[in-house]
Amino acid sequence: MKPTLHKGQLIRWKDDHGFGFIQPDDGSQDVFLHITGFKDVNRRPQVGDFICYQLTASKDGKLRACNASIEGVTSKFSSSAAPKKSVSRTVDKSLSLPLQTLLLSLLPGLGSIHLALTTGNPIPLILYPVMSLITFRLYADDKSRAQQGRWRRQENTLHLCEFMGGWLGAFVAQEKLRHKSSKVSYQVVFWVIAILHIVFWLDWLFFGKALINLFFGIASRG
Template sequence: MKPALHKGQLIRWNDNRGFDFIQPHDGSQKVFLHITALKDVNRRPQVDDFICYQLTASKDGKVRACNAYIEEVQSKSLSSTAPKKSISKTVDKSLSLALQTLLLSLLPGLGSIHLALTTGNPIPLILYPVMSLITFLLYADDKSRAQQGGWRRQEKTLHLCEFMGGWLGAFFAQQKLRHKSSKVSYQIVFWLIATLHIVFWLDWLFFGKALINLFLGIVSRG
């Protein structure tokens, strides 16, 4: 039986020594990857690369990757034989991402407009697009630093920008740049922030600020 093909993201890479670890998409234990396990390599691996691989056991019994390839490298080699199919997939992914981002932004957008019209407060209406742009640029900068082996942006800085209204830009960056999208601990905090924003606007638009008032009451008693 042919070994199963797995997929994960390269969370670290020691380019001088030619090895480090893959974080599988299923959240299981990290898998060791050596440069010699990669085939059809047209460039050196980089942090956040998506790696497809099979599993094998070394002499000491430890599990490691074998018959691996960088997903985008493999895609490029296949695209020469099927360019139209590749272009179609790219367009489909872009449209899907645009639709997902639009759906996520619908409630905050409507809530911000309603807030501006009823209270004269335009801050959320301005803050969301501005912070989303700033957060996207920070993600792009952090990915660039990771690829170059430089100092990384602190995760708490990215999360603070998300909390301040940039979570929509963060979502777009995660999908578009394929950055921070596979780290489970990071995604948990990100979606907690996104959920907090969504619940706030749901309460504002449909529940008459009942949840907000309840929360403020609990805080004041504390």
């Protein structure tokens, strides 16, 4: 049977002792990694690296990583073509992030401008960039805490900031910092929040606030 390949982020690394711990993408328990568990690579591992690895049991029966490699760092014996492909994928992704962010912010941006012009209420126009900046900083802080093994930010706090208008900043943070982007349960809640915002502005701009009036009509009758 072919060994299963796992992936996770290196959240702790003691270079002077040659060992650290990987946080698996599937959210399972942190995995011990020793420098001898690496294949030949061109540099030493660093906190924040994404590691591909297999699992093996040590003499005391505990699981540890083996046959590990650093994502994006080629083996000393790899062909010279591999780095070019990796760089190409990185460039493509960096170019697509601004475009994706622009498309996602289009409806909220237009809706906020329209609301400000028609009702004189500038709150959403101010709230979106402010909350996005706050949420991005919270993501960065939470990732830093994870890498240092400190207490983490509560997910409910991050979701509340997203709901209050910071979901665009959260999206950028997930893509740029590679944080909270692979946890399925978290992503479900995040995208529900994002879709609620988009549907709200879609209704405001194109459907004459029909869904909003329906909701408040049902709420008032209840």
